Amino acid sequence: MRDKSDRNAQGRIVAEVALVIYPDCQLSAIYGLTDLFRLAVTAAHVAGERDTPIIRITHWQDMGDGVACTYDSHPGNPHRAQYIIIPPSLIMPNDLPSMQGLAGWMTRNHEQGAILCSVCAGAFVLAETGLLEGREVTTHWAFADSLRARFPKVKVDADRIIADDGDIITAGGILAWTDLGLTLVQRLLGASAMLQTARFLLIDPPRQAQRPYSSFIPKLDHGDAAIRAVQHWLPAHVAAEWSVKMLADRAGMEERTFLRRFKAATGLRPTEYVQQIRIARAREALELTRRPVEQIAWEIGYGDPSAFRKLFIRITGLPPAEYRRRFGVARHAPADAPVQI
Known part of the structure; x- marks a missing residue:
C-alpha cells in the first residue's frame, strides 16, 4: 500500500464519520479508527478508483458549553455527520457519569439522518438517547447484565459481534472497533477497499454473519x-x-x-x-x-x-x-x- 495521504487523493467526500471523545473513553479506539479510515481511503485510491471517495473524519467532545469539533481531517466544509461512533470506556460502565449533553447532540444528529454506532461500553452512552429502547443491541458480554438492568427496554444480545439495526449499529468487545470500522469501510468504499485495509492492518474482516450492503450507498439526508x-x-x-x-x-x-x-x-x-x-x-x-x-x-x-x-x-x-x-x-x-x- 502506497503511503499517500487522503488529503492528496482526488475525489469526493462521501461521508463524515464523527468520533466522540468522552471522559475515560478508549482513546486508542478514537485514533485507531481515525487511522483505519484514512488507510481505507488510500486502499481505494491504490485500487485505481478514478474518483476516489473520501471519508471525512471528525472528533467531537462536550466542552461544557456545548459539543464542539476538536479535529477535522477536511476542514472548511459545513458539518453533516452521517455516522457517529461512541468508543469503548476504560472504566466500568456503572461508573460512567451521565452525559445528557452528548445524548442531546446525538439525538439531534440522528433526526437529521445520522447513523449512531457504539463499541463495547459505548452502548451505555448511546442508550442515554433513549433510541435503543426496543432495539436489539450488543455490548461486551461482561457488561450485558448491567446494560439490561440500567436500560430494561433495550434488547441485549451479547453473543453478537455486530448488531446492525439500520440506523443504530452496536459492536461488542473492547477491540470490536476494528470490526465496526471495517463494516463502515465496506459500506462506504466497497468490499475490495475493506479487504485491502484488513490485509494491511493484519486483522480479519468483520466477524459477523450479517454485514451491511457494500457498494450501494443510500441517500439518507433528504429530510423525509x-x-x-x-x-x-x-x-x-x-x-x-x-x-x-x-x-x-x-x-x-x-x-x-x-x-x-x-x-x-x-x-x-x-x-x-x-x-x-x-x-x-x-x-x-x-x-x-x-x-x-x-x-x-x-x-x-x-x-x-x-x-x-x-x-x-x-x-x-x-x-x-x-x-x-x-x-x-x-x-x-x-x-x-x-x-x-
Whole structure:
C-alpha cells in the first residue's frame, strides 16, 4: 500500500464519520479508527478508483458549553455527520457519569439522518438517547447484565459481534472497533477497499454473519423522516417478504403518497431500492464465502435462482459465478469457513 495521504487523493467526500471523545473513553479506539479510515481511503485510491471517495473524519467532545469539533481531517466544509461512533470506556460502565449533553447532540444528529454506532461500553452512552429502547443491541458480554438492568427496554444480545439495526449499529468487545470500522469501510468504499485495509492492518474482516450492503450507498439526508425510517428498516430485513402497502403502512401513508415521496427522497422506486440492497448483500456473500449461488439467492429473498441470476447480471454486469471468480477471496476454503487474510 502506497503511503499517500487522503488529503492528496482526488475525489469526493462521501461521508463524515464523527468520533466522540468522552471522559475515560478508549482513546486508542478514537485514533485507531481515525487511522483505519484514512488507510481505507488510500486502499481505494491504490485500487485505481478514478474518483476516489473520501471519508471525512471528525472528533467531537462536550466542552461544557456545548459539543464542539476538536479535529477535522477536511476542514472548511459545513458539518453533516452521517455516522457517529461512541468508543469503548476504560472504566466500568456503572461508573460512567451521565452525559445528557452528548445524548442531546446525538439525538439531534440522528433526526437529521445520522447513523449512531457504539463499541463495547459505548452502548451505555448511546442508550442515554433513549433510541435503543426496543432495539436489539450488543455490548461486551461482561457488561450485558448491567446494560439490561440500567436500560430494561433495550434488547441485549451479547453473543453478537455486530448488531446492525439500520440506523443504530452496536459492536461488542473492547477491540470490536476494528470490526465496526471495517463494516463502515465496506459500506462506504466497497468490499475490495475493506479487504485491502484488513490485509494491511493484519486483522480479519468483520466477524459477523450479517454485514451491511457494500457498494450501494443510500441517500439518507433528504429530510423525509417517515421515508428514512423505512430505509433503516429494509437492510435489517433483507429477506423478508414485502409489499408497497406494507411499507406504506410502516410510513403511515397511503400507497400513492408513499410511492411519490419514496422516489422523491431516494431517487428509486421501492422495488429498485430493495433489489439494490439484496444484490449488494449477494455480492458480499460471493466475495467472502463459498456458499452455493442458489443458497445465497434464497438467503436474500429470491426463491427462484434463475430470476436472481438475471437480476444480478443486470445490476453488476456479470453472472454470479464469474463475479465470484474475479472478486472472491474464499475460493479454497470450506463453504462456511470464515475468511482468513
